[in-house]
Amino acid sequence: MSIRHGLLALLEHGPRYGSQLRTEFETRTGSTWPLNIGQVYTTLARLERDGMVTQDGEDDAGHTLYAITDDGRVELKSWFRTPVDRASPPRDxxxxxxxxxxxxxxxxxxxxxxxxxxxxxxxxxxxxxxxxxxxxxxxxxxxxxxxxxxxxxxxxxxxxxxxxxxxxxxxxxxxxxMPEPVKPSPGLPRPKMPVRAAREEADGR
The missing domain is CATH 1.10.287 (Helix Hairpins)
Structure with a gap:
């Protein structure tokens, strides 16, 4: 699940703060994949590091707002256009x-x-x-x-x-x-062929 792209999609609607993003993400998905607030802020920090979002001041309650950047919009559009890769499915x-x-x-x-x-x-x-x-x-x-x-x-x-x-x-x-395959008992020596039969097998006869 791409949390980073989900947050970018929500930020496309305008600046948001961390707990607001978490609430909107869970509302949109019916809390099927709940997020903890630490996960949201860790993802925001990585997006900011990668130039996908930037801090955009504070709201009236003092919450730090985040806004999507042009690079973030390019990344988001690429995500929407690119099929989800099934070549390496997640472990089930x-x-x-x-x-x-x-x-x-x-x-x-x-x-x-x-x-x-x-x-x-x-x-x-x-x-x-x-x-x-x-x-x-x-x-x-x-x-x-x-x-x-x-x-x-x-x-x-x-x-x-x-x-x-x-x-x-x-x-x-x-x-x-299905019948169980017969397996040779471990440790038992292979039966020896008579000398003549062994020579014929070696000669391809």
């Missing part, structure tokens, strides 16, 4: 967990899948309920529309995760029906 804890659970001693991987499926379906139901509540009244402003976009992405994501879990369980069922 669930995928890693299932990959490590395959063949792990004492782990019932189907139980792991079923437990996760229950959690995923509940999350999907919660997101769907929130969407229904949000649609009871037509979205009144851009923040509400933005939150609906985030919410629908979460619904699609959990639906895809539930389908993947079903697929994974079916794959494991097929795997369990």
């Amino acid at each position: 804890e669930l995928a890693i967990k299932l990959a490590m659970a395959v063949g792990a001693p004492g782990v019932d991987i189907r139980e792991v899948i079923q437990s996760q499926r229950r959690h995923t379906i509940k999350a999907m139901q919660d997101y769907t309920r929130l969407k229904a509540q949000a649609l009871d009244t037509a979205p009144a402003d851009r923040d509400e529309v933005a939150w609906l976009l985030v919410l629908e992405q979460l619904i699609f994501q959990t639906e895809a995760e539930a389908r993947w879990l079903d697929h994974s369980e079916q794959r494991l069922i097929r795997l369990s029906m």
